[in-house]
Amino acid sequence: MSEFLFNMDECTEWKREWQGMPEFEQEDLTPFRSITVHFETIEDLELFSEAINQKITHLTKSVWYPPMNLEKLVDKRYADGP
Numbered sequence: 001m002s003e004f005l006f007n008m009d010e011c012t013e014w015k016r017e018w019q020g021m022p023e024f025e026q027e028d029l030t031p032f033r034s035i036t037v038h039f040e041t042i043e044d045l046e047l048f049s050e051a052i053n054q055k056i057t058h059l060t061k062s063v064w065y066p067p068m069n070l071e072k073l074v075d076k077r078y079a080d081g082p
Contacts, residue, residue: 032065 039045049056
């Protein structure tokens with residue numbers, strides 16, 4: 001396993017490949033604050049779901065309020081030219 005670990009500063013091949021690439025700055029998309037909400041009954045959960053106007057299922061792990069339009073980026077590619 002350790003043969004796959006390397007220090008990015010020591011590996012310079014990427015620098016050659018990266019020449020001429022545009023600058024990239026990732027904006028901070030982390031939430032201002034997160035809280036955990038507990039529900040005593042399924043009815044309480046349904047009332048909360050209605051109150052925030054968002055569907056919450058047994059698979060829901062988190063929600064944004066107000067709802068955030070999350071972009072699907074897995075299928076995006078950057079290319080030079082047509």
